[in-house]
Amino acid sequence: MRIRRLLVSFVAASLVAACAPSPKLAEPSGFFIALKTCRARYAEMDAKIDAAGVRDGVFHRVPGFPYLRSDRMLASFRDEVKTVDEIGGWLRRMREFDQEAREFEFENLGLNAQERAILRGEFLNCGRGLAALEFDNPDNFKLVHDTMSPPDAYSSGTRALGLYPLTQPLLRASVRRHEDRVRAEFAKPRSELLGTGTPLRWQVQPVEDVSLIPAKVSEAYPDELGFPGLVDSAWRAIAEVNAPELLMAQGAGARQLGLPVWLADGHGGTRLDIDSAQAQVHYQIGFTRFGAERLIQVNYFFWFRTPDALPGEVPVDGLIWRVTLDNELRPIAYDSARASGREHFWFAVRHDLPRQVRPQGPAPFFPQESLAPAEPSLLLDAASGGVRGVTASDSSLAARRYTLARYEDLYRMPLPGGGSRSLFDRDGHIPGTRMPAPEWYAVSGVPQPGVLRHFMRLPVSYLGEQHFDDAFVLEQAFAPMLPVVATGR
Structure with a gap:
């Protein structure tokens, strides 16, 4: 009976999604007459993008509104935006996400710089004009409110079939055994963990002027939603100052830090590999909500050529390291995860930040x-x-340097025969990758365990649901500190 009820619920939810309401479209006239062809142009361009297989797999496309895309952070504000300025800033960010994604889609479509510039201007005007016209109707605002949240990275179908409840005790036991092994490995001496390889220390190559970094985030011109605004050089300086050092083994059979590249496969196609001659680490600036605060997070992505890839899989592995900064841009917490979502670890940096007692x-x-x-x-x-x-760093070891590059560079990687292609497919996966992970873990709802993913499409728990880019992810590990309120005495 339980399985039947779950199946009925799943089918009902699917029918509701299929019958989702459409936006209320207004007929452009007068000042808005130039918008008359905009929706047809969006449909035409999206069809070309899909036919070429170059749809961007990062942001969630809001159904019915081709000029809006969202992420989990923006979706977290959907019940909070009230004023005209807040709503305007919220919608503007969704339009900016669409413009950003289209820029990579146009480039991967093979359009030249002039063609991209023309389309950029056309869709900028279309998006801005349609938003002004269509959001005069409150029904459209409600529709965006109800549909803007990115889909779960978990398979609701697998869980609806009842496999997850049945196997949860086995999953829990397996996860706990792995955590016990990890704790034991953290207690091992460095020499044992590095094995027979020679220790190799990697440090970031500094480029930017650190004086560009503000003293406090609150002084960095926050927008309508409270997110700070800085120039690109300042963001990069923050990333350089907080970039971690790596200590790993080198030598035959060891992992090699490098840059993902597309290579010719000798059969008219391409294959993914790691160029270890280019020690490059990608970074992405993000944010987290912590109580009433908006905190900066810097994500670092390390890519390795692996000697132990599974048969038929590309020899690529990835590691994510994330630094959360307080208002004075000091680290307050770290977390890490494999690029497949496994091993999501938390690390405390300060005594005065209490751990979460009852995580949601x-x-x-x-x-x-x-x-x-x-x-x-x-x-x-x-x-x-x-x-x-x-x-802490071991200064007795000689250090090599890695360079920082923007994570967005991975969305338009050069192809050997010319042109470009994203590292990620439309589902946010890195095709052909699969690091060792028990296949039966798929019953948790995580599809294809072991496949490397975009960090905004990354499930990081087999017990319950947790996404790496959840807006309140820091509150899963730490309790927000309440501000001191003056009593007036």
Whole structure:
């Protein structure tokens, strides 16, 4: 009976989604007459993008509104935007996400700079004009409110079939055994974790002027939703100052830090590989909500050529390291995850930030009890490639340098025969990748466990649901500190 009820609920939800209401369209006239062909132009261009297989897999396309795309952070404000300025800023960000995604789609479609510039201007005007025209109707605002949340990275179909409830005890036991092994490995000496390989220390190559970094985030011209605004050089300077050091093994059979590249496969196609001659790390500036605060997060993406790829899979692995900064741009917490979503670890940096006692979702995992340093060195296990220690730097080891590049560079990687293609497919997966993970973990709702993913399409728990880019992800691990309120005495 339980399985039948779940199936009925799943079918009913699917029917509701299929019958979702359409936007209320107004007939452009007068000042808006130039918008008359805009929706047809969006449909025409989207059809070309889909036919070429170059649809961007990052932001969620809001159904019925081809000029709006969203993410989990923007969706978290949908019940909070009230004033004209807040609503305007909220909608503007969704239009900006669409413009950003289309820029990569146009480039991967093979359009030249002039063609892209013409389309950029055309769709900028279309999006701005349609938003002004169509959001005079409150029904359209409600429709966006109800449909703008990105879909779960978990398969609701698998869970609806009842497999997850039946296997949850096995999943829980398997996850707990792995966590016990990880804690034991964190306690091992460095030499044992590095194995027989020679230790190799990687540090960031500084480029930017750190004086561009403001003293406080609150002084950085926040927008209508409270997000700070800085020039690109300042964001990059923040990323450089907080970039971690890597300590890993080198030598034959060891993982090699490098840059993802498309290569010719010798059969008229392409294959993905890692160019270890280019030690490049990608970064992405993000934000998290923590109580009433908007905190900056810097995400770092390390790519490795692996000696232990599964048969038929590309030899690529990835690691994400995230730094959360307070209002004075000091680290308050770290977390890391494999690019497949496995091993989501948390690390405390300060004593005065209490851990969450009753998390709303899956319990956070802290593999080491000691505080992590403000300038961390990440010890990578030679056997698994995972983080197995966060310690202070060892200046006795000679260091090599890696360079920082924007994460968006991965959306338009050069092809060997000319043109470009994203590292990610339309589902946010990196095709052909699959790191070791138990296949039966798919019953948790995580499709294709082990496949490397975009960080905004990354499930990081097999017990319950947790996405790496959840707007309140920090509150899963730490409790927001209440501001001190003056009593007037």
